[in-house]
Amino acid sequence: MELPLLGFDLPTWILLFVTAVVLLYRYSTRKFDVLKELGVPGPKAYPFVGTQFKAMTKGVGQADLEYIKKYGKVYAGYSWSTPTLVVADADMLKQILVKDFNYFTNRRKLDGISDKPLNKMMTVVDDDEWRNIRYATTPAFSGEKLRKTTRDINDCAKYLVKNLRKIADEGAVFDAKKSCGSYSADIIARVAFGIDIDSQNDQNHPFVKHMTKTLDFNLFRNPFLLIAAFCPSLLPLARACGLSFLSRDSASYFTDLVNQAINTRKHSRVERHDFLQLMLEAKEMKPSKDGEHTDSKQRKPLTDEEILSNCVVFFLNAFSTIGDTMAMTLYALASNPEVQDKMLAEINDVLGDSMEYTYDLMKNMGYLDMVIDESLRRYNPAPMVDRICSQDVVIKGIKFPKGIVVHVPIYAIHMDPEIWPEPEKFDPERFAPEKKAEMNPFHWIPFGFGPRNCVGRRLALIEMKIALVHLVRNFKITTSEPNQKLLRPRVVVVVVYTEWFLS
């Protein structure tokens, strides 16, 4: 006797299942004709995954590298079901990222990022809303502002040295990714918001815990991301079931942290000129104390929602990128002792007995710059950036239809053997001043390019430089032998390297 399941008999279940598969198939292939019309070569697209299968198994960067070799510097693909043109050609990038910026102002939105407190992040908002926020926050990273922050950065770096000294004295190994991530979190909290989180002393600090959880872009650990990637139209249902990109506890942790910082600021008599202050001034449309924001181009006051989202985006961006790049630079120094020795010689030469490493002193360290530039080429944490085309435009004979996503394959450009011979090799000499002067600027784009490039670039560089100077001056960095082999990039949204340790 057949037992009906939830009131349906077996044939009905089979019919429902087949209908669901057919509907999902049609949904995931509905845009598969768009790229055929453009006549741009590219890999075959499959239902549900588009052309992403290689990216899922080998990482976005490696997939781009292999496809560019096969199809050329412009190829067409489907990011899941979204038609995408991948552009690695330098002239076209100049056009897209700079000259025709008005047609390529916005980024593709991950559907999941429309929940508070992430919905108004500078990284995801469009057009004038983006311009307004970018305009209000850019002055926080001026040379003058950063010069004032170097004392705070030095303090955090000294703390890092103190903590690592304990480990070195015991002859133990250290987890560079964690230590550098905490260093970077402490700095952004201090210099941008004036708050002390002291995550270096407590790597289980809730701040670190929530950051790490939020930045875990593994599709298979975060069902919300999985749905956003494969079937975004099911997101409302996912939300109704309580799923979200940012977990509820992380969302309320970040919201409370920012609100506390704002309240403390309101009642404090200490005058600050940092990122948070600029945002609060932009909320009230006050001219900044330094005369910034007096320009009539400033369009609208920032809303509370915009302030909250952009505080969170600064935390998120600074935590992962700087921590990872620094950790990879340490790995490169450990694996290339001659580079480490040369760096130390320059540091001693420039600094003499000084223990305060100022903004201006850092400018005199040409070899340190070369090491960081090479590290950002070889181990850049952002394997790609993207833009959406807002109206039909033809570039170098290729039609970019309105709505198409342009994917800029940073990793593949940085690892292209035609541009960078022996790309796997860590070689700071590639960035010697005479070579840098001749370099095509679109062959090295770790911070993106054009008006929408990384707003935190200068802070990132100064933070990394100061920490590396402290570390190289105080320690000889080596790899802990067996872990050297574990270094493999796993690229989903940002590059994450498998665990490894230094001593």
Ligand code: HEM
């Ligand atoms: C090594 C460190 C860093 C790297 C490699 C990096 C890389 C990038 C890249 C590739 C982009 C996209 C640019 C584009 O689309 O053209 C970006 C955007 C952004 N970055 Fe960074 N970043 C770093 C550090 C930071 C820091 C420290 C902050 C904040 C304090 C920050 C805040 C941002 C923001 C807010 C955006 C969005 C800008 C906009 O949409 O206008 N980044 N970053």
